[in-house]
Amino acid sequence: MAGDKTSVFADDWSGEMGQRWLRNVDHFEAMLEPIGTALLDRAAIAPGERIVDLGCGGGATSRAIAARVGPQGAVLGLDISPDLIVAARAGRRRFSRAALFLRRCGERDTAGSTL
Numbered sequence: 001m002a003g004d005k006t007s008v009f010a011d012d013w014s015g016e017m018g019q020r021w022l023r024n025v026d027h028f029e030a031m032l033e034p035i036g037t038a039l040l041d042r043a044a045i046a047p048g049e050r051i052v053d054l055g056c057g058g059g060a061t062s063r064a065i066a067a068r069v070g071p072q073g074a075v076l077g078l079d080i081s082p083d084l085i086v087a088a089r090a091g092r093r094r095f096s097r098a099a100l101f102l103r104r105c106g107e108r109d110t111a112g113s114t115l
Contacts, residue, residue: 018081025058025087036061040068048072055079059088059102066100074099 012018021028040061045051047070053062056077066075077100079085088102 013079013081014083018083021057021081022083022087025084029058029060033060036064040064045069050074051076053077056088056102057081057084059084059091059100062088062100062102063091071099075101077102078105080105 045065045068047068049069050073051065051069053065053075056062056079059077062075062077066073069075077088079088079102082104085102085104092100092102
């Protein structure tokens with residue numbers, strides 16, 4: 001039964017729920033930014049660290065983390081919504097401070113391993 005619920009949840013985010021979030025991504029990310037900044041300050045992320053951002057959405061927090069870890073660090077942003085990963089990847093193209101990888105949960109990377 002748990003597998004069925006997980007599948008339904010993933011299907012929701014692959015469909016209308018993910019598309020709804022995407023339509024409002026700028027609003028949602030702006031609304032969450034003060035909380036995200038406070039959490040990142042509390043985490044005391046340092047240059048060179050390697051960080052996973054689970055539930056990265058449109059990628060704003062992943063990019064903020066990448067700015068903190070700098071060119072020696074790396075960020076892996078994961079999200080269940082393929083639409084949000086597309087948006088996050090589009091934002092990554094305008095950002096080059098650190099290694100920033102964005103993947104859909106369960107997606108295989110270029111080396112063929114499942115993340």
